[in-house]
């Protein structure tokens with residue numbers, strides 16, 4: 001279990017002082033995938049280096065299993081670092097096969113024979129490359145190489161798997177394969193995973209918990225499913241489909257509201273049912289559909305017209321739809 005408490009990290013550059021991490025606290029829930037999201041330069045990689053004990057904060061504490069890592073001697077610090085599997089830290093060795101690369105941490109730990117073969121076999125299966133275990137890295141695709149790197153980081157059964165920007169530079173299929181492997185690591189090995197990324201798809205598809213970094217500070221954090229139901233959440237804004245509906249379209253309706261619908265039945269049935277029940281015209285005039293994990297989620301801008309427009313929105317809210325930031329209808333009445 002790793003926690004970061006009030007960590008601050010400052011760098012001095014030619015152009016002055018840069019506060020890369022500013023009073024950041026995070027708890028990594030065991031057996032869950034936590035994603036740190038944020039724009040370029042927001043401090044994600046710096047936070048990843050603090051968590052993997054490659055750097056120390058200027059102030060604040062990084063704890064591993066409750067121990068303040070600043071108070072560990074060099075031997076214990078090395079042992080603590082070994083308990084963290086870092087993905088993408090080192091390139092694969094080009095002259096070794098996929099299986100040989102995955103086996104390396106076990107060789108270094110003096111584990112050999114059937115135990116090593118079994119473990120490597122299990123990891124090859126986890127990353128979907130059982131048939132390619134004897135392939136050299138050059139004969140694998142970039143996405144497959146990335147999966148081998150994850151397997152190598154997992155082979156020693158680390159307390160934490162840390163993946164800094166794991167889909168960077170991969171095409172759609174390659175990125176999807178990497179996310180599937182991280183998801184299986186959590187599901188099948190019970191791994192605790194920390195993923196940093198500027199790609200909101202990563203957080204949307206696999207994260208249980210998310211923290212949004214902006215200018216080195218945590219701007220919003222919590223479980224993904226609860227944040228997307230929070231009308232004030234910045235994470236929801238970053239993860240859900242954007243709404244950029246022109247004012248001319250909005251003006252045609254009696255009521256306008258932003259609505260978040262979660263789950264198959266809500267996404268599929270709630271709006272037609274609302275429309276039928278109240279005799280109103282309910283039109284989707286912006287937003288779209290996405291998936292959070294396996295759950296379909298919609299963020300729509302709705303235009304509702306008819307005498308019962310207000311009741312229609314109230315009913316959608318009662319049925320679990322998150323009716324957000326209702327904006328004023330054309331008659332100047334709050335929807």
Ligand SMILES: Nc1ncnc2c1ncn2[C@@H]1O[C@H](COP(=O)(O)OP(=O)(O)OP(=O)(O)O)[C@@H](O)[C@H]1O
Nearest residue numbers: 011013018020039040041042043044045046047198
């Ligand atoms: N070793 C360093 N020396 C000087 N400045 C640094 C160093 N590492 C990071 N920074 C600065 O700290 C800030 C945060 O950088 P960091 O790489 O952690 O952000 P990031 O969110 O990971 O960005 P990206 O998504 O582009 O990788 C940036 O302004 C960066 O220039």
